[in-house]
Amino acid sequence: MKLALLFAGQGAQHAGMGADLYEQFPAFRQVLDECAAGVEFDLKSLCFAGPDETLNQTRYTQPCMVAFAAGVTRVLQEAGTQPVAAAGLSLGEYSALCAAGVFSPRQAVELAAFRGAAMEQAVQGRASGMAAVLGLDRKTLADACAGASALGVVEIANYNCPGQMAIAGDAAAVERACELAKQAGARRCVPLKVSGPFHTSLMAPAASALAERFTREPFGKMNFPVYFNCLGGPMGDGDTVPALLEKQVRSSVYMEDTLRRLADEGIDRVIEIGPGRVLSGLWKKTVTERKVPVLGVETARELAEAVRMLQEEN
Incomplete structure (x- = not known):
């Protein structure tokens, strides 16, 4: 089995996400507690209870979504899941890099919080x-x-x-x-109800802020390929993760290209991690030449089913 993990981006968040996972999966609970200690707001309360108007603010959305994804990923990893590739939609790229070992969960959440605040500040006061x-x-x-x-x-x-x-x-x-x-x-x-012109040249101030932040960050070895938004595929010989993440925030997201490249690599199982089914839908609309099972994981029931299925197939 050639498994790819896809990570949801901003816009899929909602109050209540992760509450049942926190209650039923100790590994998820451990990761969320770790991540919550890295931000200056009550991450768990915001995820579990909202309110949505606060959760939907970019500076809060981004670390909450990454923490959720990191917790689910840890459960899958402890069950022996072995993906051969990962990708994420915009913000989801940080979750993909965390899954691949480049960032620890807390580090990924801290970076997402910084990124969200920088993106809001980049166009503050601009219509x-x-x-x-x-x-x-x-x-x-x-x-x-x-x-x-x-x-x-x-x-x-x-x-x-x-x-x-x-x-x-x-x-x-x-x-x-x-x-x-x-x-x-x-x-x-x-x-679209978003708080800024994401992935355009207007995000240049946020890109500069990220580039400076990355000079102080450790980057781990990538355990499996991550397909980058700004490339539509895996990194090349001359690419670096910091440079690609800096470029990502001010450049187009080539998700269609990413999904086609994953399909061309022979991916035959996909798990989407995060609230909603946006990426599952994009996969089915893009990869039409063959049927690839796509499983969405948001709830405790879905995560338990994913673990059972993967253990049986392995």
Whole structure:
């Protein structure tokens, strides 16, 4: 079995996440307690009880999501799970690197907290927006963004799956790009409730802050390949993890390319770790040439089922 782990990104969070896992899995409890000690807010209470309006703030969302993922990953690791690759959507890349041994759980959560705060600060006071665009090809959407650029920055932030991308930037430019996209044949343009123009050049201040922070961070050896958002695949000979993470926050996320590369490597089992089923859906819409079982893990019941299934298959 060639197993890949996929880690959810920001937007999938909700109050209550991890509460049943904390109660039923000692390994999850140990990791969450460890991670909670690394931040200056009550991480466990926010995950388990919200409120959502606080949990949805980027500076809190990011460490909470990474802590959740690290706890689930620890349970799977103790059950003998042996992935051959991992990837994450945006923030989920930190969880993937934690799973691969580059970061400890607490270190990953501390970095996610720093990243979230830096991303909020990068565009504080600037009117910005983000929108999902459905039904266009890459070039046509890029042309729409170029046509709206007189009103400010607007760029393709996410290549999620065929016909599903996201744009982000200055609010007026995003609105105009959506109008042009519709004129060019887009089925829908859906505004996204996010706190900033993520994965665009407007995140350059956050990228600089991360680059400086990384000079003080230890990076462990990668135990299996992580497929990076800004590459759409694994790192090359001249790449470094700090440089790729610095680039990631200000560059497009090539998730469609990542999923295709994983499929080309012969992945025949996928586990999505995190609330929601966003990545499961993207996989099924991208990898259509063959059926690959995709299992989502969010609840205690789902995690127990994943452990049982993997132990039987191994």
